[in-house]
Amino acid sequence: MTFPSLLQRRVNAALAGLGWVLPDGFVATVTPAADTRFGDYQTNAAMLLAKSLGTNPRAAATQLAEKIDVTGISKPPTVAGPGFINFSITPETLAQRLESLLADEKLGVSPATAAKIIVIDFSAPNVAKQMHVGHIRSTIIGDCLARIARFLGHKVLTDNHIGDWGTQFGMVLYGWKHSLDQAALTADPIRELLRLYKSVNSVCKAEEDQGGATPTREACKAELVKLQAGDAENRAIWQQCVEVSLKGLSGVYGKLDVSFDHYLGESYYNDRLPSLVAELMAAGLSRESDGAQCIFFDEVPLLADKAPFMVRKSDGGFGYATTDMATVEHRVKQWRADEIWYVVGAPQALHFEQLFHAVRKWGMNPGMHHIAFGSILGADGKMMKTRSGESVGLLEVLDEAEERARATVEEKNPDLSKSDKEQIARAVGIGAVKYQELSQHRLTDYKFVWDKMLSFQGNTAPYLQNAYVRTQGIFRKLEGDAVFHGPYVLSEKEELDLALRLCQFAETVPAVLEDFRPNVLASYLYELARSFHSFFEACPVIRAEAEARNARLALCEATSRTLKTGLGLMGITVTDRM
Numbered sequence: 001m002t003f004p005s006l007l008q009r010r011v012n013a014a015l016a017g018l019g020w021v022l023p024d025g026f027v028a029t030v031t032p033a034a035d036t037r038f039g040d041y042q043t044n045a046a047m048l049l050a051k052s053l054g055t056n057p058r059a060a061a062t063q064l065a066e067k068i069d070v071t072g073i074s075k076p077p078t079v080a081g082p083g084f085i086n087f088s089i090t091p092e093t094l095a096q097r098l099e100s101l102l103a104d105e106k107l108g109v110s111p112a113t114a115a116k117i118i119v120i121d122f123s124a125p126n127v128a129k130q131m132h133v134g135h136i137r138s139t140i141i142g143d144c145l146a147r148i149a150r151f152l153g154h155k156v157l158t159d160n161h162i163g164d165w166g167t168q169f170g171m172v173l174y175g176w177k178h179s180l181d182q183a184a185l186t187a188d189p190i191r192e193l194l195r196l197y198k199s200v201n202s203v204c205k206a207e208e209d210q211g212g213a214t215p216t217r218e219a220c221k222a223e224l225v226k227l228q229a230g231d232a233e234n235r236a237i238w239q240q241c242v243e244v245s246l247k248g249l250s251g252v253y254g255k256l257d258v259s260f261d262h263y264l265g266e267s268y269y270n271d272r273l274p275s276l277v278a279e280l281m282a283a284g285l286s287r288e289s290d291g292a293q294c295i296f297f298d299e300v301p302l303l304a305d306k307a308p309f310m311v312r313k314s315d316g317g318f319g320y321a322t323t324d325m326a327t328v329e330h331r332v333k334q335w336r337a338d339e340i341w342y343v344v345g346a347p348q349a350l351h352f353e354q355l356f357h358a359v360r361k362w363g364m365n366p367g368m369h370h371i372a373f374g375s376i377l378g379a380d381g382k383m384m385k386t387r388s389g390e391s392v393g394l395l396e397v398l399d400e401a402e403e404r405a406r407a408t409v410e411e412k413n414p415d416l417s418k419s420d421k422e423q424i425a426r427a428v429g430i431g432a433v434k435y436q437e438l439s440q441h442r443l444t445d446y447k448f449v450w451d452k453m454l455s456f457q458g459n460t461a462p463y464l465q466n467a468y469v470r471t472q473g474i475f476r477k478l479e480g481d482a483v484f485h486g487p488y489v490l491s492e493k494e495e496l497d498l499a500l501r502l503c504q505f506a507e508t509v510p511a512v513l514e515d516f517r518p519n520v521l522a523s524y525l526y527e528l529a530r531s532f533h534s535f536f537e538a539c540p541v542i543r544a545e546a547e548a549r550n551a552r553l554a555l556c557e558a559t560s561r562t563l564k565t566g567l568g569l570m571g572i573t574v575t576d577r578m
Contacts (some may be wrong), residue, residue: 001110002507004030004041006073007087011043014067023052030087032504039078039086040500047083057083091490094499095551099486101502101558107565108506111153116367119157119331120146122343123258126163127245127265128172128193131252131394133448134345137373140437140571142343143258144518145371147569152510157261157335161327162249164242164265170224171200174216176237177223189244228270242267255398255430257571269326273318276326277311285361286311295321295358302353309354320351321358328359332366339367341516346372346443371516374445376437381447398430404454405429412578424575428454428462431572435461438570439522459526461572464563467529468574471560474541474553488551494535495555501531502558505566518570525566532559 007030015028028045046061053060061083068077074087101108122142125131131139142158149156175196184192204217227234246263253259277293280286286293291314297303311322331337342352352370359368377383406425409416416424436453440446456462475482490496508524511517541552564574 002108003073003087003089003503004032004507007041007043007070010068010070010073011045011064011085014064014069015045018064018067020049020053022049032507033086035080038080038084039088040074041087041089042084044084046085050083061085089500089503091496094496094503095486095488095490097503098488098490098499098551098554098558102484102554102561106151107558107562108503109151109509110506112510115153115155116338117155117157117336118149118339118341119159119335119337120149120341120343121159121161121327122146122341123260124161124163124344125249126166126168128168128190128197128241129245130190130194131249133376133392133394133397135394136376136397136433136437137442138343138345139253139256139258140434141371141373141442141516141518142341143256143571144434144438144521144569145341145343145513145516147571148509148512148518148521151569152513157331157337158259159262159264159331160260162246162263162265164245165267165270165323167220167224168197169227169238169241170220170222171197171204172241173223173227173234173237174220175200176241185244190248193241193245252395252398255395255426256434257430257573264327264330266323269323269330270318272326272329273322276322276329277318280311280362283362285358290314295354295361297354297357300357303357306350306354309358311358321355324351324355325358325362328355328364328366328368332364337366339369341369341371343371343373346374348372369516371442373442377445377447379447379449398433400450401429401433401454402426403429404450405432408454409578416577420577424578427573427575428465428578431461431465431567434570434572435464435522438518439526441519442517459522461567462578464525464529464567465572465574466578467532468560468563468567469576469578470532470536471556471563472576474556475560477542478553482553482557484554484557485550486554488554489547490551491548492539494531494538495551498528498531498535498555498559501528502555502562505562509566509569521566521569525563528559528562528566532563 008028011028011030015022026049028043030041030043033039033042046064047057050057050060058079061079065077065079065085068085070077070087073093074089077085077087080086097108120142123135123139125135146156146158172193179196179199181192181195184195200216200220204214204220207214207216223234227238242265277286280295281293286295288294289308292310293312294308294310296308297306309321310319311325312318328340331340344352349370349372352368356368356370359365375383402425405428406421409421409424409428432453436446436448439459452458453460454462456466490499504524505528508521512520535555539548539552541549541556544552567574
């Protein structure tokens with residue numbers, strides 16, 4: 001059990017013992033201290049209760065503090081400021097907890113009290129198009145949340161709901177039949193499919209700009225209709241497009257070390273859509289509007305004045321709304337999902353708000369969350385684009401990250417073998433991209449700045465990875481294998497600070513899922529690395545006397561495991577050398 005949980009129990013037991021009349025449902029909480037000069041943890045319970053008790057907050061705090069039994073956890077609580085009660089964990093308690101952390105492969109993290117089946121929908125690129133830098137956020141955030149949820153004991157199903165069905169295929173089919181370069185398709189399938197799409201799209205736009213007829217666009221629509229009707233030729237072309245696209249995607253995901261349990265794209269649900277709409281109509285959940293079938297939300301004030309949720313277009317076609325409802329149905333009925341998390345950009349907020357209400361009206365009510373995020377900007381503060389105005393390819397970004405990291409590794413450690421340099425370059429380069437993403441609050445926009453993200457100083461992946469390397473360097477200097485055995489004795493400030501920080505890993509990991517904020521874990525790991533570097537500079541390990549050496553080796557081992565585990569939850573690997 002974490003220190004806040006233990007202390008919270010003691011505080012609430014003290015409140016019960018005082019016999020105060022408390023507001024209904026009141027539960028005192030304990031949090032990390034805002035000012036560590038006064039303690040490690042604090043509670044503001046007395047301040048919250050003072051008014052209802054008709055007393056001075058500080059006087060109430062003093063009375064409560066005297067009643068709290070902190071035996072085996074902290075020094076006697078103290079009162080500070082307007083009525084905060086502060087707790088300082090004893091060195092003996094920290095030493096005992098350090099010993100227990102080293103005996104626990106989860107480093108003190110308790111499993112979720114109620115394990116759930118969670119489906120996480122993330123990444124979701126379009127077939128026949130390359131992944132671009134805009135896919136970084138969904139892919140990396142989604143993967144991190146999946147890793148953490150699994151670590152906490154939930155059953156997680158990751159689903160890459162790829163865009164493999166839609167209007168873009170009409171253009172690809174038309175282009176395939178009229179201007180396919182077979183050699184280019186063999187050499188670089190994604191690039192050739194993208195070229196076909198762009199070429200046909202530009203012709204369509206040119207026809208529209210001239211006014212009058214748009215024969216190319218009509219021809220594209222005809223190809224799409226044939227595909228949707230099951231035309232054998234178009235179906236075969238479409239299948240080939242999907243296959244080569246998935247092969248191209250696997251290369252990107254391989255670099256990122258991201259995997260999925262399912263790739264159920266839009267096409268998977270196509271056959272279900274007509275009957276789904278028929279059910280909605282029969283149940284009175286949708287109604288006709290300008291020839292289309294729509295779900296209205298008159299009972300939801302925030303949605304009542306918005307455009308309705310269109311489940312069938314006036315021409316009889318279906319869009320994202322219908323497909324997404326069918327997708328929820330599959331996830332609930334086939335996978336028994338308790339929760340569904342959508343890691344999708346903030347601009348889609350209205351769509352998901354409508355989807356969630358529509359699904360509930362339909363009779364299903366899993367826990368549904370739209371995990372929104374902001375944009376990635378270039379160093380100039382504008383949306384990242386190539387010189388020609390196109391989105392920057394994700395694979396190109398990852399390749400450049402590795403190249404830049406390789407140059408740094410070459411400069412810092414030229415004597416390493418080629419294979420070691422490549423391994424380190426990948427760990428550092430890809431790790432830097434991931435950490436820059438995950439260290440931001442997901443709703444903020446951030447600048448993609450190479451020098452900052454690859455720096456060995458500051459809140460970066462290389463800084464954290466280097467802290468891990470330092471721990472490994474200490475163990476390489478040992479004669480023989482390290483043996484960790486308590487009891488440990490901790491006395492130096494830097495030892496105690498590091499031990500407390502290590503104990504807080506168990507508090508941090510579950511907190512990430514409270515509001516889907518991986519940056520909470522990133523901030524913790526950064527502070528852990530800082531505490532370790534301070535300890536490393538102030539407290540000799542190998543040259544210390546036996547008792548201190550034993551405790552300090554334990555601190556190094558716990559730091560090593562925590563950094564490796566924490567970075568691993570972010571999808572970032574560590575190396576023994578850099």
